[in-house]
Amino acid sequence: MTYRVVHYINQFFAGIGGEEKADIAPESRPGVVGPGMALKASFGSQAEIVGTVICGDGYFAENMESATDEVLKLIAEFKPDAFVAGPAFNAGRYGTACGAVCEAVSRQLNIPVVTGMYPENPGVDMYRKSVYIVETEGSARGLKDAAPAMAKLLLKALSPEGLGSPQDDGYLSRGVRINCFFEKTGATRAVEMLIKKLKGEKFETEYPMPSFDRVPPAAALTDLEEATIAVITSGGVVPKGNPDRIESSSASKFGTYSILNVQSANKENYQTAHGGYDPTCVNEDPNRALPVDVLREMEREGVFKKLYEYFSTTVGNGTSTANAKKFGIAIGEQLKKDHVDAVILTST
Amino acid sequence: MVKAIESYGIPVVHVCTIVPISQTVGANRIVPAVAIPYPLGDPSKSPSEEKDLRRTILEKALKALQTPVTEQTVFTD
16 A cells, blocks of 8 residues: 655745745645655655645744644645655754644644654754654755655554654654663663773663753852842742742743832732642742842841842743743843842742 | 853852752852752741741852852852
8 A cells, every 4th residue: 555645845845935935825736846756755655745735934933823724724635644744954933833733733633744853943842742753964955864764754653563762763752751671670770880880881871861051150249238139039939829820830931020118028929839849838938938028137237238129930840941041041131231239049 | 040140140149959950950159948848948947036047048148149159169158
């Protein structure tokens, strides 16, 4: 049986135009267009690209929900057995579109989907959990390797065995953990790994750890009495009612609130939104995480000149490091503008 | 967040309970807090004792901000 495959590409790869044509609405063409030729060659007789759906990257990015629906409709008309998008290489809007369309096709048409992207494409972080993504080079030069890899992955997904691990089948890890039994216990494997490490022998980690960059320490405060100090927290202390609905886990935002004339983060006006620790004590007295009361006393006594008028807060529970960095940059920029001299950041 | 704010040249002290996490992620000035559910408090103490405790931690924090450091430093006293 020859599988029917639909291919999604953007306006550039369809040969319609560059950035000036990025606003074109979705359209479909029978058969192969552009890089579909490379996929066709790799599919051989096992699969056939019966149709290609094209959409401008700008149009998609600006109308994500409705564009996904329009594209999905066009795809469904071809009655496909499987779907492939891109490869998007390092093009951010294109990668986002490929990921979004793949996810929608997978969920609504319930057929195998595959796409290809450079690992730093924002589409990877956004869709890696729900979509199989083949790793590609950063530019279209990588098509000659990407196409066969994507074709192979899609055919495997269509096969009775389906897809196995990222290493075996060649896709970016989705962060899915599957329990399996090993003959040796974890303790045995850990000790064996340690012995190899001590001997200077090669070993392979079972779980790669992320690496964290370093920031040079900022210069110390020299004149505390003249300083403006800001207090910030990841303990999730928010005005009562959590007006901005900061999430109790995986926070997607931070809040900034005025504490002008506020002498204490009391329980009448404040609470915590944090879902990662028992909130009882902090809800009883939010100063236990956001120490406004003592900082005000210190301000009154002249220990430092001023407690900055605003505090920023988020929930540090399963917060992605990318988001935390984003929040920090936004907060830091504002603090710098307002000539804040130093920051006390509290975490639970 | 600590590092991102510090990248603007503003000294930041991280008052936190789980010091090893802060060290791994890379904060430069760290002051250990009391406990996860009450980093600057202690419900087993009286309100005034708690405030004294909070004051002690904050004084440590301000001291850390005034201390020049060249590498990650945990301020215990």
